[in-house]
Amino acid sequence: MAHDGTHFVAQLREACATCGVRGLCLPSGLNRHELRALGEVLRDRRPLPAGATLFHAGSRFESLHLVRAGCLVSVMPSADGESQVLGFHLPGDIVGLDGLGTHVHGCSAVALERSRVCEIPLHSIHELACRVPSMRETFDRIIGQRIQTEHEHIAMMGKRLAKQRLAVFLLDFSERARRLHRDPQLFRLSMSRSDIASYLGLALETVSRLFSRFQELGLIEVERRLVRLIDVAGLRAIAEGEAVPELRPGMQAEKH
Amino acid sequence: MAHDGTHFVAQLREACATCGVRGLCLPSGLNRHELRALGEVLRDRRPLPAGATLFHAGSRFESLHLVRAGCLVSVMPSADGESQVLGFHLPGDIVGLDGLGTHVHGCSAVALERSRVCEIPLHSIHELACRVPSMRETFDRIIGQRIQTEHEHIAMMGKRLAKQRLAVFLLDFSERARRLHRDPQLFRLSMSRSDIASYLGLALETVSRLFSRFQELGLIEVERRLVRLIDVAGLRAIAEGEAVPELRPGMQAEKH
DNA sequence: CGGCGCTTTGAACTAGTTCAAAGCAAGTGG
DNA sequence: CCACTTGCTTTGAACTAGTTCAAAGCGCCG
Numbered sequence: 001m002a003h004d005g006t007h008f009v010a011q012l013r014e015a016c017a018t019c020g021v022r023g024l025c026l027p028s029g030l031n032r033h034e035l036r037a038l039g040e041v042l043r044d045r046r047p048l049p050a051g052a053t054l055f056h057a058g059s060r061f062e063s064l065h066l067v068r069a070g071c072l073v074s075v076m077p078s079a080d081g082e083s084q085v086l087g088f089h090l091p092g093d094i095v096g097l098d099g100l101g102t103h104v105h106g107c108s109a110v111a112l113e114r115s116r117v118c119e120i121p122l123h124s125i126h127e128l129a130c131r132v133p134s135m136r137e138t139f140d141r142i143i144g145q146r147i148q149t150e151h152e153h154i155a156m157m158g159k160r161l162a163k164q165r166l167a168v169f170l171l172d173f174s175e176r177a178r179r180l181h182r183d184p185q186l187f188r189l190s191m192s193r194s195d196i197a198s199y200l201g202l203a204l205e206t207v208s209r210l211f212s213r214f215q216e217l218g219l220i221e222v223e224r225r226l227v228r229l230i231d232v233a234g235l236r237a238i239a240e241g242e243a244v245p246e247l248r249p250g251m252q253a254e255k256h
Numbered sequence: 257m258a259h260d261g262t263h264f265v266a267q268l269r270e271a272c273a274t275c276g277v278r279g280l281c282l283p284s285g286l287n288r289h290e291l292r293a294l295g296e297v298l299r300d301r302r303p304l305p306a307g308a309t310l311f312h313a314g315s316r317f318e319s320l321h322l323v324r325a326g327c328l329v330s331v332m333p334s335a336d337g338e339s340q341v342l343g344f345h346l347p348g349d350i351v352g353l354d355g356l357g358t359h360v361h362g363c364s365a366v367a368l369e370r371s372r373v374c375e376i377p378l379h380s381i382h383e384l385a386c387r388v389p390s391m392r393e394t395f396d397r398i399i400g401q402r403i404q405t406e407h408e409h410i411a412m413m414g415k416r417l418a419k420q421r422l423a424v425f426l427l428d429f430s431e432r433a434r435r436l437h438r439d440p441q442l443f444r445l446s447m448s449r450s451d452i453a454s455y456l457g458l459a460l461e462t463v464s465r466l467f468s469r470f471q472e473l474g475l476i477e478v479e480r481r482l483v484r485l486i487d488v489a490g491l492r493a494i495a496e497g498e499a500v501p502e503l504r505p506g507m508q509a510e511k512h
Numbered sequence: 513c514g515g516c517g518c519t520t521t522g523a524a525c526t527a528g529t530t531c532a533a534a535g536c537a538a539g540t541g542g
Numbered sequence: 543c544c545a546c547t548t549g550c551t552t553t554g555a556a557c558t559a560g561t562t563c564a565a566a567g568c569g570c571c572g
Contacts, residue, residue: 076411080497084411098407101400106407130386143399144357150406151354151362155332155340157413158457162528193551201414203529208552224537224551241336418560449519459561464520480519480569 042066043119048111054095057108061099063119067091070115071190076107085198087153088112088191090176094142112190157201160241165200166210167239170220174229185232189225298322299375304367310351313364317355319375323347326371327446332363341454343409344368344447346432350398368446413457416497421456422466423495426476430485441488445481 043063048054054065057077072089086107089095095117098106129136156168178184189196193211197204214220219235221228229235301321304310310321313333328345342363345351351373354362385392412424434440445452449467453460470476475491477484485491 076407078411082415084414086407086410098400098403100396101398101402101404106404126385126392129382136382140356142357144354146357147354147402147406148357148362150403150410151332151342153410154342154406154413155334157410158340158454159338192549198414204550205530205552206528208550209528212552448517460518461520461562462560464518465560468520 043121045117045119048072048115048117050111050113050115052111054109054111054117055105057105059105061096061103061105061122063121064094064096064125065109066118066120067093067095068116068118071112072109072115072117073112073191073195074107074109083198085191085195087149088195088199091180094146097143097146112195162200162202162206163210163213163238164241165202166196166207166214167235169196169200170214170227170229171232171235171239173227174232185229187227189227299377301373301375304328304371304373306367306369306371308367310365310367310373311361313361315361317352317359317361317378319377320350320352320381321365322374322376323349323351324372324374327368328365328371328373329368329447329451330363330365339454341447341451343405344451344455347436350402353399353402368451418456418458418462419466419469419494420497421458422452422463422470423491425452425456426483426485427488427491427495429483430488440485442482442484445483 045065048070054072055061057075067089069091072095074086074089074095076084076086078084089109095109096105100122125139129139156165160168173187173189174184177187191199192204193207194204197207200207211220211222214235215222217231217234219229219231219238221230299319304326310328311317313331323345325347328349328351330342330345330351332340332342334340345365351365352361356378381395385395412421416424429443429445430440433443447455448460449463450460453463456463467476467478470491471478473487473490475485475487475494477486
């Protein structure tokens with residue numbers, strides 16, 4: 001890859017400033033020298049149009065990918081045709097970690113909207129990790145946080161009511177938006193109801209109904225994929241499983 | 257830790273031979289020299305009696321642990337008192353990876369029976385990974401395989417019938433037993449019905465009933481925690497979601 | 513023996529699914 | 543500019559897989 005000295009570093013720093021993820025993204029906390037080393041490793045990639053596949057399940061694993069812009073979904077195909085959504089990836093997230101073991105991707109990654117990713121060739125990761133101590137810590141953080149995330153996903157799918165799951169999902173997105181310096185109350189979901197349902201382990205109708213119920217309760221305002229969180233504390237209460245006043249169809253939020 | 261040269265290496269090699277895990281366990285595929293290096297890093301630990309906690313959720317993370325003998329469960333506590341079982345760990349498995357990110361354990365690890373583990377201090381892992389190339393690959397394999405495992409767990413909990421989940425669980429245990437050079441058809445589960453239920457995202461009564469149904473169908477023989485797989489192909493069919501003849505209480509396996 | 517913890521089993525119940533149909537936004541082509 | 547298609551979303555109504563509640567059974571250890 002062509003890299004023309006300090007210009008590239010400046011460019012990377014700029015790109016990462018825009019990216020705006022603290023702590024999770026690779027270059028955070030690196031000094032000028034370390035950034036340079038990283039710059040030699042990152043390969044820029046053409047933007048992915050919505051619907052494009054970054055890699056397929058079963059394909060050979062060669063690189064990790066760092067999401068720069070947009071949103072990807074990772075999907076595990078299953079024998080019976082029903083595929084499982086494993087996660088949604090926003091800027092700063094790393095995708096492809098499951099290939100580290102077998103060098104074969106266990107799931108597919110698909111762009112939900114026009115997106116950009118950085119490619120990080122596997123062979124250069126370890127070299128960099130050994131050469132730059134802070135990079136090693138960063139990789140550890142990425143791995144650890146990812147496993148933690150998977151654990152939370154499992155905890156959410158085991159023995160939680162549908163309304164708790166959706167509340168957790170919305171609060172999670174809000175928190176991620178906040179970390180990306182976006183509005184944590186107002187965001188546009190780039191995935192379909194069906195994707196959300198699969199991610200949460202529910203039927204898509206259940207998800208759709210819950211969006212409506214949450215709106216009736218005055219917890220959110222929703223119009224198709226545009227969501228505004230109105231009562232975050234209320235959502236949190238539902239997520240925690242605290243008994244909520246009423247959540248039956250046909251009830252109005254206001255009681256006079 | 258005391259290490260007296262070649263004797264230690266021999267000891268380690270011996271221990272790992274008994275351990276018998278291929279591919280997954282750290283020392284597999286290492287030469288004499290590399291084994292020596294690893295020996296300097298592994299710290300032996302006192303055996304854990306059944307019920308003992310290796311580490312608590314929230315406690316400071318300092319080391320990974322390699323299960324040498326027995327069986328551990330990792331459990332994530334949740335706000336509402338209900339805790340979630342994340343996994344069962346047999347010899348060769350690494351526990352504690354979720355602490356890599358924050359340096360704080362996100363879940364607890366508890367021995368389900370008398371067990372032994374090797375402690376691998378974090379600070380020496382990276383050093384070793386840089387010094388011994390094949391160690392690096394081994395660590396990658398461990399990480400990748402773990403994420404893959406978590407993904408399968410998620411896929412199992414989303415949109416799968418209870419009978420599919422239990423069938424998957426039994427087949428998974430059978431496969432792991434096989435890899436440990438144990439009898440893949442006959443094994444003793446060291447966890448309670450309640451642990452299994454939490455792991456599968458079901459009520460414990462459902463799990464208990466399914467064990468009975470599977471027995472009635474002639475798929476397994478079960479007496480409390482002792483399980484014998486009779487019809488592996490049948491279990492596989494159920495796991496895959498293929499329509500099974502009958503699975504109703506009160507029906508006999510034999511039809512005359 | 514007696515008590516304790518785990519497991520099994522039954523019966524009533526319900527949260528969520530499934531099936532079905534209508535609504536709605538956005539694009540396409542005449 | 544409108545008729546028509548397509549894909550996603552919403553909503554309703556019937557249904558069911560699994561839960562919950564309750565009680566009995568069983569093995570084990572002091």
